[in-house]
Amino acid sequence: MLKILIVDDEVLERTALTKIINGSLEDVIVIGEAPNGRKAIEMAQEHRPDIIFMDIKMPGIDGVQAVKAIKKFDPSIRFIMVSAFNTFEYAKEVMQQGVKEYILKPSRKQDILAGLQRVSDEIKEERKLVEERQSLRENLDRAVSIAQKEWVSSLLLNQVQDITFDEWGQLLGVEITSGYIMLFSLLPMGEAELSASEKHNWYLWLKDVLKSVVKKQEMMIGPITDSQVPVLFLYKKAMEKIHYKTTAQKVIENLNSHFCNIPIRAELRIGVGLPYNHAHELNQSYHEAVTALQQLLKTPTRRYLFAVKQGPGEIPSVSGVLEIEKKLLDAVRQGDVNQVLFIFDSFATKLAANKELKESLVKKSFDELFILVSRMLHDLGISYERMPAVDVTEDLAVIFEKGKAHLLAVVHHVQVWRNNHAKGMLHKAKEYIENHYADSITLELVAEYVELSPFYFSKLFKDRFGMTFIDYLTELRINHAKIEMVDQGKSLKEICFSIGYKDPNYFSRVFKKQTGLSPTDFRKATVG
Template sequence: MKLLIVDDEPIEREGMQAILQKAFPDLTIYQGKNGKLAIELANVIQPDLILMDIMMPGMTGLEAIEKIQAEHSSIKFVMVTAFDMFDYAREAIKLGVKDYLLKPSRASEIVDTVGRVLEECRREREAEATSQIQHEKWQQALTLAETDIVTQLLFDHIHEVHIDMLVEMLNIRSTAEKFVLVVLLPKGGEHYYISIKEKVRENGTAWIGALYGRQLPIIMFRDQEKSFRLQAITLAASILSLGKKQMGSGWFIGIGQVYEPLDEIRQSYQEALIATIDTTLAAKSRFYADVPALSLETDNQIIKRQQKDFFDQIRLGNWVSIRSGVLDLIRQHENGGNSLIYTQQRVLELLWVANRVMDEMGMEANAPFFPFQVQDYRQLRTETLLLLERMNAIYDAHYDQVEDDKIHQIKQFIYEHSHKAISLDILAQRVNLSPIYISKMFKGKLGINYIDFLTECRIEKAKKLLNDPERSLKEITFEGRLS
């Protein structure tokens, strides 16, 4: 800590410093010979405590305190005064001075008085540090709550903390109009995440999700002072300005429609994804409403339902249902007499949704494109199935790797804890999978169920224990849980 002694008598300053330096060896002590110099030193060194003499030439101690307090409210003061200056000391205490010392004072009184004020300074420092840590932790919690809200709203994930509680934490009206932007970053562009968040904050209120693959979903709240298009275009331009030098390498922004209810915002997200169907556009951003429609008005509700179902089936990995659904779509359009170009676009939209969902789940799948304009519906079915097979292979390869890792974790956990009661629920919590999925995965990968594997582990441990002549059969049976 730092202390400043202000007195016009050098012998008083030196004597005070000698007493305090001996009592508080870690204290850094400075000296000032008048009030004006005290103000200058306070600005430079910002001491924790100032011992201020009242009567000094040029500027009194009280005047100096008033000026210093105006700039540095946290600095504390102890007045030093002669007996006949007692009235001044009382006035000083009214100004917030912590204590005063009478001239002359015994060394013990000086040490006690200064010690009390320094202890108060120390406690305030600790409280301030604790408050800062708590503030930082709260800000981190708010950031997690924000990304959690986006995850729950857009991806239908179930979390322990209900979304209403998260919305209340963020103190944002969830009934306001909202729309979704999906920012596609270039490969390796994860370092733009913080900069994008700052740009979004500059342009209004939003919930910013986590980065999924190359995609960053943003739920933006409508600014009632601007039109929807102006707000979205301004924000998109601000974000894209971060990557001006990389405009040809993956940057793109899709913008969904405006919705008010929270349970409808997922539709805006799906629309934003579809708006990114062609990232070769020069503008590098597009509204869903501007996607070339070729649309039949009677198809709108069917299309929305198909897109939602497609999202769900991709996440679940139900590729048989996916293939069946796409072929049904093609057959419906063919039987309805729709043009081949229109049908091909609708199929491509669904495939693009699948690609985006896979990207969101951490799978790097190439964007689905038909290599040529198909000539008939038979050819459309053939080329569509080829694209689906490639996507299915990428999905399976990804989850084979994930399942191998999970199986390894489960086997290791069972082996290390085979002497305890292990249920499917315990394993599920350990690897963050459902009990039913674990049972199915275990059987499929190892050819036995987890109970059989657990029993084998216990038998192997018992065999090892039997080699120990110091152990009885009763002990071994108990430790192996074989009884």
């Protein structure tokens, strides 16, 4: 409903306009009348009307002066000028204020309503565009958030080998030089475990707070797993890596003022990994953040701890261990028992073989591995209890055996899930694609429909059907295009739009890539 204010020094004019407007249009209403410019300014400030019918010639503050004053505090208000003075100077002055409608007294009803309709339509069209832009922005923000979660998840599982800081910088619109991981952990106050809704509320709170306090760094917030949230901080070119601890400290200090507002009875702890110059090294920063967090939990009085650069021999040939971890997680995801056993033995042997490695670090490495397994299961949508934290008092051989038994149980769970639940979800996804191929369909949309992480939906889809989601969708659309080309009454442009493409030129390129022929040549060859 659009609100109208009538401004005229003649009471009969105001009454007549009010009667005409309220009695003729359903989506507008007169919310007040003002006898002069001064009163019009006061009422406009109080009621914020959408449209003002403004008489030009009034004693004191005239209509032109009133328009200027009102536009200063609310430029969105539209004006329809009403005057018995049919002179160019008056018209020119209000036109300079952006006023497009000008009605002469005595005014005919159809002129009043026609002018009002034009302004109303313009307002509605602008509001529609604003809503569409807002919706587009929300969808874009949502897509970016999903993409960031997937990037961080892939990074933690050491599955990001082919993306560089340069490529990340291009996507983000800034030049990235290095990055590091902060790991946020929520500790319940008391014996009771946190519920899923409590964790979700905390996760939303953490995202909002981080976005409000992080100003100078790019940031990607990962998914929550086991009450832990990894956050990737990226340095822009203007920021020196040597200042990493200072900037990280500022983030934490800014968070301090928000700690008392955590929506549930819990405490926040933060482990901070070291910065690295290459994207593939960020997995190491995550492991360091995990280690820092584990050490921090032994010191209840501290909220955060930075990782310390280890000396030679204290980290077991990191790149080799991380590569084995990646292979092990892939084998678990595939449900391959033999590979899991073989790789796990290699993992255990590699850790145990390093004589210079402290036993406590070996045990922490196992703890980190099972955190990663738990995170992977979470991303797959599999509900499974995480292996309890490693008991540092136990013998390494006992820890190895317990770890192997836990992994075998996880693999069995994954096998059941892949054979039943995953197959059902992929079949459901395939049906959804076949029914909606002509819509603006995306991998994220389908993954959400079947309640899977986009990252793992993409992997499972390719494993199951032997092609990527986009290749399958493209093949489906092109096959439907071929069928529709039999109907000579349909133009290629119509066919393009009917199968989900918005650009005929792009459709033509995709079609030729798939079939070797342009749509025109294909139609000639098959239909004649």
